[in-house]
Amino acid sequence: MARCRSCSAPLPANINRCVYCNVRNDVDLHGRHQYSITNQQSERICPHCEKAMQTVELKTIPLLYIERCEACFGLFFDPGEIEELLACSVSNVFDINYKLIKNINKDRYQKNKKIKYVKCPVCLIHMNRVNYAHRSGVIIDQCKRHGVWLDSGEITHLMEWKKAGGELLEAQNKKQNCHKKKTTNHTIAYSHEKSVFQQQHKSLEQDLLDSVCSVVYKLFGAS
Numbered sequence: 001m002a003r004c005r006s007c008s009a010p011l012p013a014n015i016n017r018c019v020y021c022n023v024r025n026d027v028d029l030h031g032r033h034q035y036s037i038t039n040q041q042s043e044r045i046c047p048h049c050e051k052a053m054q055t056v057e058l059k060t061i062p063l064l065y066i067e068r069c070e071a072c073f074g075l076f077f078d079p080g081e082i083e084e085l086l087a088c089s090v091s092n093v094f095d096i097n098y099k100l101i102k103n104i105n106k107d108r109y110q111k112n113k114k115i116k117y118v119k120c121p122v123c124l125i126h127m128n129r130v131n132y133a134h135r136s137g138v139i140i141d142q143c144k145r146h147g148v149w150l151d152s153g154e155i156t157h158l159m160e161w162k163k164a165g166g167e168l169l170e171a172q173n174k175k176q177n178c179h180k181k182k183t184t185n186h187t188i189a190y191s192h193e194k195s196v197f198q199q200q201h202k203s204l205e206q207d208l209l210d211s212v213c214s215v216v217y218k219l220f221g222a223s
Contacts, residue, residue: 034059047118060088073152096165105137122146133170
């Protein structure tokens with residue numbers, strides 16, 4: 001049984017927060033990368049604090065350069081960088097732990113958190129609020145052109161979600177949705193072909209009936 005890294009109390013199954021000392025335990029995560037600050041004041045502005053952010057170099061392979069607010073600890077990622085960070089931070093995930101995913105999202109859900117639309121640190125246009133990977137429970141702020149903003153703690157939430165099999169679950173859902181879409185399209189195409197055939201058959205029957213009526217009229221209609 002896993003134990004709390006703070007008080008050594010046993011951790012219940014599918015739980016990351018210790019029920020005794022309330023410390024979160026990021027079980028089996030190797031996402032604590034070394035980093036260095038390469039620029040104390042970048043051109044990108046924190047959408048909450050409205051101050052210039054730091055540029056941080058993460059010692060990952062490959063190296064990642066992200067922006068961090070020194071005041072609120074929010075992070076800004078260029079397109080694709082979150083996926084790269086998750087890939088090198090969480091690996092060897094082969095199973096989906098549905099209960100743990102549910103508990104992680106329930107534990108981290110902030111009921112009274114005020115919904116706020118924030119501006120992109122680059123273009124200063126309001127970003128869209130999107131549930132990362134549809135069901136991760138992390139609502140990211142996304143600028144399609146420039147990247148993604150995460151509030152403090154949300155990157156750890158994503159790491160926990162992936163470690164519990166969240167990314168596998170998303171891939172599974174995509175596969176199922178794709179299959180449903182293909183099945184639906186096939187059904188629609190079949191229904192259309194059936195409708196066309198019925199109309200053509202009905203038209204042929206009508207033509208045949210008209211021909212028969214015409215012959216009958218010629219034989220018996222004229223006097």
